[in-house]
Amino acid sequence: MNNILLDYFLNYVKIDTMSSEDSNTTPSTMKQFDLARKLVKDLKDLGLEPKLDEKNCYVTCELKSNCNSNLTIGFFAHMDTIPGFSGTNVNPQIIKNYDGKPIKLKGITLDPANFEFLPNLKGKTLITTDGTTVLGADDKAGVSEIMTMLNYFITNPTVPHVNIKVAFTPDEEIGGGLANFDIKGFNCNYAYTVDGEIYNEIDYENFNAASCSIDIKGLDIHPGNAKDKMINASLVALEFVSMLDPKLRPEVTSGYEGFNHLCSIEGVCGNSHMEYIIRNHDAKLFLEQKNSFIDIANELNKKYGKDTVKVTIKDQYKNMREWIDKDPSCVYRAKKAIEELGINATSEPIRGGTDGAFLTRNGLNTPNLGTGGYNPHGPYEMACLEEMEMVVKILINIAKEQ
Numbered sequence: 001m002n003n004i005l006l007d008y009f010l011n012y013v014k015i016d017t018m019s020s021e022d023s024n025t026t027p028s029t030m031k032q033f034d035l036a037r038k039l040v041k042d043l044k045d046l047g048l049e050p051k052l053d054e055k056n057c058y059v060t061c062e063l064k065s066n067c068n069s070n071l072t073i074g075f076f077a078h079m080d081t082i083p084g085f086s087g088t089n090v091n092p093q094i095i096k097n098y099d100g101k102p103i104k105l106k107g108i109t110l111d112p113a114n115f116e117f118l119p120n121l122k123g124k125t126l127i128t129t130d131g132t133t134v135l136g137a138d139d140k141a142g143v144s145e146i147m148t149m150l151n152y153f154i155t156n157p158t159v160p161h162v163n164i165k166v167a168f169t170p171d172e173e174i175g176g177g178l179a180n181f182d183i184k185g186f187n188c189n190y191a192y193t194v195d196g197e198i199y200n201e202i203d204y205e206n207f208n209a210a211s212c213s214i215d216i217k218g219l220d221i222h223p224g225n226a227k228d229k230m231i232n233a234s235l236v237a238l239e240f241v242s243m244l245d246p247k248l249r250p251e252v253t254s255g256y257e258g259f260n261h262l263c264s265i266e267g268v269c270g271n272s273h274m275e276y277i278i279r280n281h282d283a284k285l286f287l288e289q290k291n292s293f294i295d296i297a298n299e300l301n302k303k304y305g306k307d308t309v310k311v312t313i314k315d316q317y318k319n320m321r322e323w324i325d326k327d328p329s330c331v332y333r334a335k336k337a338i339e340e341l342g343i344n345a346t347s348e349p350i351r352g353g354t355d356g357a358f359l360t361r362n363g364l365n366t367p368n369l370g371t372g373g374y375n376p377h378g379p380y381e382m383a384c385l386e387e388m389e390m391v392v393k394i395l396i397n398i399a400k401e402q
């Protein structure tokens with residue numbers, strides 16, 4: 001298993017699939033097709049019949065049950081890497097039998113003093129960047145692990161398994177990559193994204209999320225004649241900020257605590273604009289947070305005139321737990337698969353969203369599994385090969401007929 005997994009992984013991370021936020025195309029960058037076509041080829045080499053959606057860059061494939069199972073389980077991984085940091089010319093470094101000491105790369109050091117998980121990986125095989133790019137373990141670790149699971153069932157045809165469906169998809173990092181995905185047609189009982197970090201995690205709670213745009217109109221009058229007339233939109237913006245609960249800021253929250261995050265603020269006397277994101281795992285508290293923005297706007301409009309502050313709130317995604325709680329069999333199955341390997345499953349509330357949140361909300365329960373990757377979205381990104389191998393074993397256990 002070792003070499004197959006590593007070979008897939010090294011091949012995939014070398015293919016540049018950076019997505020872009022400043023694009024109107026689907027997918028956001030055409031180079032994501034380079035990996036999609038490579039995956040189609042590798043799936044065909046396994047004797048499978050993959051499909052490539054040429055419009056949306058979705059690679060899908062099925063491995064039918066060899067024991068007439070009536071259960072169909074889906075596995076998703078995304079092909080793109082983060083737009084914020086280069087994914088071009090990825091030059092993976094393999095460190096065998098890691099000695100637990102700082103790892104010097106070009107211009108940066110992976111230092112155990114800064115990354116507390118590193119000492120635990122002593123003796124393991126690490127795969128790092130060369131310091132100049134992301135690694136793309138997020139999520140090519142997930143892609144390679146799913147491919148290796150398929151490879152296992154094809155080369156071990158006597159091991160009974162359920163119907164397996166896989167989907168490799170674009171643009172997770174910019175959101176919306178699954179907008180055109182045919183969830184009904186994919187036709188699974190439930191699915192998993194293989195896109196987390198900690199290899200034995202199973203995550204099924206994410207934020208409820210909304211964006212909030214605040215437009216403030218002032219009354220711009222020559223400051224010499226402003227008495228009792230001027231409304232300074234920039235100051236009204238600051239007043240707005242001061243009326244929000246300071247305990248609901250990302251820098252003072254963790255775990256299940258939600259937040260309102262001020263992403264941007266700009267203004268002159270005549271007008272000002274703020275962008276917030278609103279996050280909470282709890283639907284009731286989430287609604288209260290959204291309402292607090294409306295209440296503050298109403299209060300300020302009473303003070304300064306009715307069209308001074310305009311608040312526009314848009315829901316972005318919802319906590320998948322709302323649906324998972326109604327049918328948690330996907331969580332039970334993954335927990336059992338992990339525990340069969342003699343390890344404990346861990347669960348953390350995700351402080352963000354996942355592709356699975358979108359899928360779950362639209363009818364396909366899809367919790368998130370770990371990958372064995374670390375430090376995503378920057379040059380410190382790395383993966384542990386032995387943990388990636390454990391993930392493959394977990395995927396195999398999930399897909400085995402039980």
Ligand SMILES: [Zn+2]
Pocket residue numbers: 078138139172195
């Ligand atoms: Zn990811």
